[in-house]
Every structure is written in C-alpha cells, then in structure tokens.
Amino acid sequence: MTEIDGGPATAPRKRADARRNEQTLLEAAAAAFVASGIDAPVRDIATRAGVGVATIYRHFPTRADLVVAVYRHQVEACAEAGPALLAEHDSPYAALTRWIDLFVDFLVTKHGLAEALRSNAAEFATLHAYFLDRLVPVCAEILAAAGRDGEIRTDIRALELMRGVGSLCVGANQSPDYDARRLVALLLAGLRLNPSDTAPTLA
Amino acid sequence: MTEIDGGPATAPRKRADARRNEQTLLEAAAAAFVASGIDAPVRDIATRAGVGVATIYRHFPTRADLVVAVYRHQVEACAEAGPALLAEHDSPYAALTRWIDLFVDFLVTKHGLAEALRSNAAEFATLHAYFLDRLVPVCAEILAAAGRDGEIRTDIRALELMRGVGSLCVGANQSPDYDARRLVALLLAGLRLNPSDTAPTLA
DNA sequence: AACGATACGGAACAAGGTTCCGCTTAGCAA
DNA sequence: TTGCTAAGCGGAACCTTGTTCCGTATCGTT
Structure with missing residues (x-):
C-alpha cells in the first residue's frame, strides 16, 4: 500500500524520521496487541515505541488503521x-x-x-x-x-x-x-x- | 431474591427509602437499557432515577447485578x-x-x-x-x-x-x-x- | 548555513467508571 | 412528641483512556 516510489506524482515521500517512527509504531503495536489485545491503551503503545501519543494518531488516525497495518x-x-x-x-x-x-x-x-x-x-x-x-x-x-x-x-x-x-x-x-x-x-x-x-x- | 420477610433472623429488612430507591432504579435502568443498551452510562441511569451515582453502586455493586435484576x-x-x-x-x-x-x-x-x-x-x-x-x-x-x-x-x-x-x-x-x-x-x-x-x- | 515545511511531544480536554465523605432522614425508644 | 443513631444519600473528586492542540524540534533543500 505505501508506495516505495513509483507512479507519476503520487505522495511526495514522507520524511525519514516519519518513516522510521511508523515502523517502530507497527512493532510496538504488535507487541502491545499480543500483551493486551487490540484494545491496548494508546499510551501504552506510544510508550513502547518511545513516541508521543499524537504521533500514533498522525500515522494511524483510527485504531482500525493500526490494526489493519x-x-x-x-x-x-x-x-x-x-x-x-x-x-x-x-x-x-x-x-x-x-x-x-x-x-x-x-x-x-x-x-x-x-x-x-x-x-x-x-x-x-x-x-x-x-x-x-x-x-x-x-x-x-x-x-x-x-x-x-x-x-x-x-x-x-x-x-x-x-x-x-x-x-x-x-x-x-x-x-x-x-x-x-x-x-x-x-x-x-x-x-x-x-x-x-x-x-x-x-x- | 430480596426476602419479603420470612426466614429466621435473615437480612434485617432495609429502610423504606432504600427499598423505594431500588425500585426506582430498576425502572430507570430498564428505560436506559432500552434507550442506550446495557452499557448506558451510570450517570444517565442515576439522573433518570433522580438519585446520586453512589446510590446505584450501593444497591447494585456491579453493572451485572443491575442487568440481572x-x-x-x-x-x-x-x-x-x-x-x-x-x-x-x-x-x-x-x-x-x-x-x-x-x-x-x-x-x-x-x-x-x-x-x-x-x-x-x-x-x-x-x-x-x-x-x-x-x-x-x-x-x-x-x-x-x-x-x-x-x-x-x-x-x-x-x-x-x-x-x-x-x-x-x-x-x-x-x-x-x-x-x-x-x-x-x-x-x-x-x-x-x-x-x-x-x-x-x-x- | 539558513529557511520552510513536516513531524514531534506532551499538556490539556472529554467521557465514563468508581470511591469518599459530610449531610439527611427513617425508624425506634423514651 | 422529641431525640438519637445508624442506614442511606448526593455529588464532588479521582482514575483511566481516548482525542486534540500548539509550541518546539528536526529534516531536507537551497
């Protein structure tokens, strides 16, 4: 889904730290889901990933987006x-x-x-x-x-x-x-x- | 379940206002459940019944107790x-x-x-x-x-x-x-x- | 090196459950 | 009838969790 590069004038490729955080978040979320189910508190996931809560919302507006990812x-x-x-x-x-x-x-x-x-x-x-x-x-x-x-x-x-x-x-x-x-x-x-x-x- | 009187030295029969409130609460809860499902906020039920929230907890310690009743x-x-x-x-x-x-x-x-x-x-x-x-x-x-x-x-x-x-x-x-x-x-x-x-x- | 846009962190706010505590009142006895 | 006591009450206060906002930091480019 996230384009590596590709098409003519698609999304302008996110900043490096953003991409890094997204990955970190996915791993943290996976761990939190295993530990507490997919209802794991947002703060827990943020803490595991070492980021602020807003960062989660920025990358995954709803919990469903995170789960899907x-x-x-x-x-x-x-x-x-x-x-x-x-x-x-x-x-x-x-x-x-x-x-x-x-x-x-x-x-x-x-x-x-x-x-x-x-x-x-x-x-x-x-x-x-x-x-x-x-x-x-x-x-x-x-x-x-x-x-x-x-x-x-x-x-x-x-x-x-x-x-x-x-x-x-x-x-x-x-x-x-x-x-x-x-x-x-x-x-x-x-x-x-x-x-x-x-x-x-x-x- | 609530004894009308009965057995030898059972529960010492609650105060009249308490019994009244319990009844009022049951009706309020039933109404709230119809309106919002059994997850209806405690405060809503309390408001409907015209009592404080603590009164609900006093009569029905858990939501399940209320639902059962x-x-x-x-x-x-x-x-x-x-x-x-x-x-x-x-x-x-x-x-x-x-x-x-x-x-x-x-x-x-x-x-x-x-x-x-x-x-x-x-x-x-x-x-x-x-x-x-x-x-x-x-x-x-x-x-x-x-x-x-x-x-x-x-x-x-x-x-x-x-x-x-x-x-x-x-x-x-x-x-x-x-x-x-x-x-x-x-x-x-x-x-x-x-x-x-x-x-x-x-x- | 500087600058603008992007992204970040955490405080602040909202909503709901639960508890605590000072006040009220029913029930009883004198 | 009047007082007394304990049961009962109300709602403020507190905790947890989701969500948003905004000042600050960082990336990437010129």
Whole structure:
C-alpha cells in the first residue's frame, strides 16, 4: 500500500524520521496487541515505541488503521491460501473447512480482533473495508465451488458465513471451556446437504 | 431474591427509602437499557432515577447485578418455557428450535446483552452465574430428549450450544445484513443427524 | 548555513467508571 | 412528641483512556 516510489506524482515521500517512527509504531503495536489485545491503551503503545501519543494518531488516525497495518501480512496470507486449498483438494467442502480453519486460527490468536471485526462501530470501518473486501471474495469462490458440486446449500452468502464464524470466535480465549472451533465445525456441518458423507464427530 | 420477610433472623429488612430507591432504579435502568443498551452510562441511569451515582453502586455493586435484576423476569419466563415446549411438541428437536428462538429473541432485543453474556470479564461473573445456571439446565433437558430420540448428535453440551447461540447474537442489531436467526438456524441444522427430515431452507 | 515545511511531544480536554465523605432522614425508644 | 443513631444519600473528586492542540524540534533543500 505505501508506495516505495513509483507512479507519476503520487505522495511526495514522507520524511525519514516519519518513516522510521511508523515502523517502530507497527512493532510496538504488535507487541502491545499480543500483551493486551487490540484494545491496548494508546499510551501504552506510544510508550513502547518511545513516541508521543499524537504521533500514533498522525500515522494511524483510527485504531482500525493500526490494526489493519499490523495484520495486513496475515490477512494476505489467508486470502492467498484460498485458491491454493481449492486446487489441492478434490472436494471444495474439504477446502472450505481447511480455509475456515485458517481464518479461525487467525482470529482466535489475535485477542479482540474477532470482536472488532464483528463490530459495526464507525471506528472500524477501515478494518471492515480491508478485511472483508479482501477475504469475502475468497470465501465466496470456495462456497460457489462447493455449491456447484452439490456439497452444500447455496442459500448462504460468504459475508454472512464469515460474520457467523467471526462471531463464534469472539471470546474464544475467554473461557477454557469455550471451543470456537467445535462450534464453527457445527456451523459448517449445517451447510452440508448430505452430512452422512463426512465424519459426524466434532474434532 | 430480596426476602419479603420470612426466614429466621435473615437480612434485617432495609429502610423504606432504600427499598423505594431500588425500585426506582430498576425502572430507570430498564428505560436506559432500552434507550442506550446495557452499557448506558451510570450517570444517565442515576439522573433518570433522580438519585446520586453512589446510590446505584450501593444497591447494585456491579453493572451485572443491575442487568440481572432488570431482566430476571424474562429469564425466568424463558426458563419456564422449556418444559412447556417439550410437552407440546412431539419432536424434541422442534421444541429445541422453538426454545432457542425464544432465547434469541431475548438476546437480540436487549442491546449489548449478548455481548455481556459472552464476555468472561470478572465484572459479569454474577450475570453468568444467574443466566447460565438458570437456562443451561433447561437447554440440557431439551437436548437430552432430542438425543434420546436420535434426532441430533449427542456430543454437544448445553452450555456450549448456548454460548454459540449467544455469540451469534452478538451484534445482531449492528448491521442490517446480519441476520443472527439465519445463522443460529444453520448451527442447529449442524446438530441434526438426518437433516433431510427438515426443510432445508433458512427461514 | 539558513529557511520552510513536516513531524514531534506532551499538556490539556472529554467521557465514563468508581470511591469518599459530610449531610439527611427513617425508624425506634423514651 | 422529641431525640438519637445508624442506614442511606448526593455529588464532588479521582482514575483511566481516548482525542486534540500548539509550541518546539528536526529534516531536507537551497
């Protein structure tokens, strides 16, 4: 996203210290997110990075911008895994379960991310725009393939499914006896047209 | 919960103004919850009730205590509906879907309640203790009946299912294109051992 | 070396939760 | 009826966290 240089008369390339700070902030934020979830206090992140709070707002106007920047690589990896999984599995449904696995892994290891993704608060508009725009089409492609093969019902949209999965992942780390994966598996089982094809056990 | 009088040497019966205030607070809180969700600012509730903030804390030490008190009646009604539904439906699975419907209705009409129920934050311990202690056994009974009849898989516990449903209901009112009920239906479909028995359409 | 634009830090402000403390008043007894 | 005491009350004060503002420092260029 940040242009290295490139196009004709794009952004005039930021000052060196600004670029340095942005990088430092990303690392500090990543650390803070691991320690306290994505709701880590702005001051904490600023302190970790050794900058003032205003610097954070200057680089990342909303928390969502920061979150997006921190997790962009992982979202990208998840998105790219979709076509790959489709290619390497004969059954699109198998690819779907594997891909959803990746998505769940991503969500549950980032404390608070599922919650933010679920929320519709204006602050997270950026986060929605990026995460969903990037991942929904991937999910839709897998769903469509499975639908064509008659493996699953076709009356569910990708966004809807991902919202559901995201909701189930909220709070995954809050209780030892809440296993988001089992419930997601149940949800996916609900998609099947002929469930006797698959093992009926829940993980 | 508040003893009218009763037992031998129990709580020494609060002062009249205290009892009056408690009632006023419950009404004010109910109104505030409808207007702003269960996260309504303490000051708002206090203003509505015409009391100071400390009075709220005195009667309801945590927000969860207040929430529980406000919704106790409705939780009770939901709990009592369980056995009734089982009795009036031949298929326990049908009773299950109806009962879950009631539960979902309850959650989605109380902004923020599902979220609180899902959360494991220490503050909501009281809320968990009451809501879940009261409703989980009811759900368990219906699940067991459906399991005995071979309608659903038996490897899912009531608490687990209710957590899942609760999670799906979080954010039900946040997006016009998020329909918690459809997803809950999908989750319940995932429970079925022989889904071809039921209509495969999602509401 | 100097200058203008960019970026910075931290104080200041806002909003919400929680606690503290001096005052009020219900309930009881003389 | 009048006093007394403890339960109860109100709201100011305090803490935490997000957000903005502004005087100052620094970069990059001339």
